[in-house]
Amino acid sequence: MSTTESPSHFNDLETLSTRELLAGINSVDQTVPQVVAQALPQIEPLVEATVERMQRGGRLFYIGAGTSGRLGILDASECPPTFGVPQGLVIGLIAGGDSAIRQAVENAEDDAQQAWRDLQAHDINPNDMLVGIAASGRTPYVVGGLAIARRHGIATGCIVCNPGSSIAALADYPVEVVTGPEFVTGSTRLKAGTAQKLVLNMLTTATMIRLGRVKGNKMVDMQLSNLKLVDRGEKMIMDELGIEQPEAAELLRKHGSVRAAIEAGRN
Incomplete structure (x- = not known):
């Protein structure tokens, strides 16, 4: 059994008071930054490789399903207003298409060929970086996308929350943030999702700073949209x-x- 699917360390949740529930969730959330810190040696080469590709005109793609896909889309959508980069420099794709951003699309993540079709619609090429996001480390949509991309000479990375996963095996730059059991068993939108968000923050923020999109500590290229x-x-x-x-x-x-x-x- 994957660690993210392991039983919660908390039992009889329905009998707990609101304060007890909040304290329990908070207590396990505090472990997430520590796990991410342990993954810094893996995050660093992913950033370096992304910077290198963007410097020669490449883009950064994310693929994921469910919470993981939505987090990739969120991160991609915030890059243009924050750093003043063009739309399409960072692209997030989710199993099931844009309708899956707001509402779950049944079985979309089980199609191992769809991610590559989605990527082809954006003319992905060997100048680009592809990062698969999946808490489980075995989502077919992501597995298939990374596998086919590698065969086409595209560099691959991943952000997963279980050790030794099939997705990590397909990534040139794997990032494994092993978050362990969730407060609610298997609910990876909790700790795992938080860990993925932290890594995504690091990836694009460090990349954009390296590309000169921050001066001192200020977002000098941000869009003045309000x-x-x-x-x-x-x-x-x-x-x-x-x-x-x-x-x-x-x-x-x-x-x-x-x-x-x-x-x-x-x-």
Whole structure:
């Protein structure tokens, strides 16, 4: 039995008070960052390989089913507004297609050929990086996608939550975050999902920093898509150039991005 499917260490959950339930969930959640820390030696080469491919024009693809697929889509969707990169530089694909983002699609994850068909629709090629996300480490949609991609010379990585999985065996850059039994037996949207989210945060954030999309500690290429972000951008410019808000606002209005405004303000 996989460790993520092992029985919970907690019993008779229906008899516990709300406070006891919350304390129990919180107690097991606290183990997740420790497990992720142990996987840093695996995450590092995955980041390095992703950076290398993006520097030569490649993209990052995620494939997954259920919670894992949704987490990949979430991470991919946040890269353009956060780092100002083009739509389509990071692409998340989920078994069952976009309708599966909101509602489970029965048996979608069991088709071992569909992931490759989904990837072909985006013209995946050997310049790209493909990362399979699956808590179990054996989801057919992900297994099939990685296996076929490797045969086509595409670099593969994975984020799984069980040791020695078939998906990890197919990955050039496997990341295994072994989270163990869930609070509710088998509910991998809990600890396993949290661990996967943390690794995805690391992967794209470190990659984008390495690609020059952060200056100092600031998102200078972020999209100014609402008033909150415009205000944040003005404060970045004020801090960087030592100027007052009206001047910062004018620079941002004129040049359209924090990076461009800072560069213009220094010239």
